[in-house]
Amino acid sequence: MTAKTNPGRYTPLIILSLVAALVTALALWATDRATLDPGGNEAANTQGTVAEGDKFHWKIVTTWPKNFPGLGAAAENFATMVDQMSNGRLIAKVYGAGEIVPAFEVFDAVSQGVADAGHGAAYYWKGKVPSSVFFTAVPFGMNAQEMNGWLTRGGGLELYREAYAPFNLVPMVGGSTGTQMAGWFNKEINSVEDLKGLKMRIPGLAGEVFTKVGGISVRIPGGELYTSLQTGIIDAAEWVGPYNDLAFGLYEVADYYYYPGWHEPGAMLEFIVNKQSLEALPADLQAIVAIATQASNQLMLDDFTARNNEALRQLVDVHGVKLRRLPDDVLIALAAASEEAIQELVTKDPLSAKVYASYKSFYDGVRAYHHISEQAYINSRDVAIDAQK
Ligand code: CA
Numbered sequence: 001m002t003a004k005t006n007p008g009r010y011t012p013l014i015i016l017s018l019v020a021a022l023v024t025a026l027a028l029w030a031t032d033r034a035t036l037d038p039g040g041n042e043a044a045n046t047q048g049t050v051a052e053g054d055k056f057h058w059k060i061v062t063t064w065p066k067n068f069p070g071l072g073a074a075a076e077n078f079a080t081m082v083d084q085m086s087n088g089r090l091i092a093k094v095y096g097a098g099e100i101v102p103a104f105e106v107f108d109a110v111s112q113g114v115a116d117a118g119h120g121a122a123y124y125w126k127g128k129v130p131s132s133v134f135f136t137a138v139p140f141g142m143n144a145q146e147m148n149g150w151l152t153r154g155g156g157l158e159l160y161r162e163a164y165a166p167f168n169l170v171p172m173v174g175g176s177t178g179t180q181m182a183g184w185f186n187k188e189i190n191s192v193e194d195l196k197g198l199k200m201r202i203p204g205l206a207g208e209v210f211t212k213v214g215g216i217s218v219r220i221p222g223g224e225l226y227t228s229l230q231t232g233i234i235d236a237a238e239w240v241g242p243y244n245d246l247a248f249g250l251y252e253v254a255d256y257y258y259y260p261g262w263h264e265p266g267a268m269l270e271f272i273v274n275k276q277s278l279e280a281l282p283a284d285l286q287a288i289v290a291i292a293t294q295a296s297n298q299l300m301l302d303d304f305t306a307r308n309n310e311a312l313r314q315l316v317d318v319h320g321v322k323l324r325r326l327p328d329d330v331l332i333a334l335a336a337a338s339e340e341a342i343q344e345l346v347t348k349d350p351l352s353a354k355v356y357a358s359y360k361s362f363y364d365g366v367r368a369y370h371h372i373s374e375q376a377y378i379n380s381r382d383v384a385i386d387a388q389k
Helices: 007-036 073-085 103-111 130-135 144-153 156-167 204-212 222-231 242-248 275-279 283-318 328-348 350-372 374-386
Strands: 050-052 055-062 090-095 117-120 169-176 183-185 199-201 216-218 256-259 268-274 322-325
Touching: 055 073, 055 103, 073 090, 073 117, 073 268, 073 283, 090 283, 103 117, 103 169, 103 268, 130 156, 130 328, 130 350, 144 156, 144 169, 144 268, 144 283, 144 350, 156 169, 156 350, 169 275, 169 283, 204 216, 204 328, 222 242, 242 283, 268 275, 268 283, 275 283, 283 322, 328 350, 350 374
Parallel strands: 055 090, 055 117, 199 216, 256 322
Antiparallel strands: 050 055, 117 268, 169 268, 183 256
16 A cells, blocks of 8 residues: 555655654754854753864773873873864863773773773783784784774774773774883792793783783783882783883883783784764864864874883983893793683674674785785894894
């Protein structure tokens, strides 16, 4: 039966649809007025977000100490950029760990709208989102350049959004440290035996890997690392690399500094944005937010690239830090344990399986090409330049 043969049956539906469309149009118009009219006197557009005239004020909470170099600069850079690009229409105030919420409550605070956005690392939330570890660092996995390629051009970001959608969060790229250092130890590591019973601050998948080779992984925010090492709560710690580790003064509480950063070969940081806070912004400000996260992402990697070398020189030459390379048999044992940890995770969590399938496929391809491009070049430039000496 069609509407033509029995119009009476459909008329109430048509009227209802028209009324609904009118209500929606009025609501959109009212929102636009509230958002765009400088004289508007709109109410708070969402939890934690207050729009005042045509301006939006965001709170950004971070897992880093306030004004911490490198990692902590990302949210500050983002705030400066959105202010400049929006001509002052989006003002973001950055809060360090503990100012509004402690470091490890950033995810919940943004999810619930206590803050509009957050900056931290996805693997801190592996208890809530097991697949989050793949968006920060995979032991023996991709470096910064490769991670950026996977996330922004290889389908990674879409999966990241899928993983965070149930939490009312939109994740965006938040910077990379580049390849990290393996960490700080108070004794030499000559074999896997030396890791047994060692209490180490090492988060993410690597924490589970460390447990598999006989160590004990401890989860501690950066701001507590120095005291934890000093008081013996932990025996060892990985943090980032020379630039950030120097800033924390870790050389004062540990003697040996090990490389390479097998556990975090290109650790990615993240911005997380409350979905309502993002959607409350007009389209141009939403675009500015997205572009500012991308620019901030690149700036962080540039920052570490520019500063790590001088920081390492200071650590070794001024502070007498003993620089060591992890032996190959230790790295091989850690790689075997990494594979085991990944397989366990993908077996018990379907989304992790989906994310890892994408990660692995991208990694296999990029690794094959980088073998004869980036890696071949870095090896050959050492050979060729050193031959001139
Ligand atoms: Ca780290």
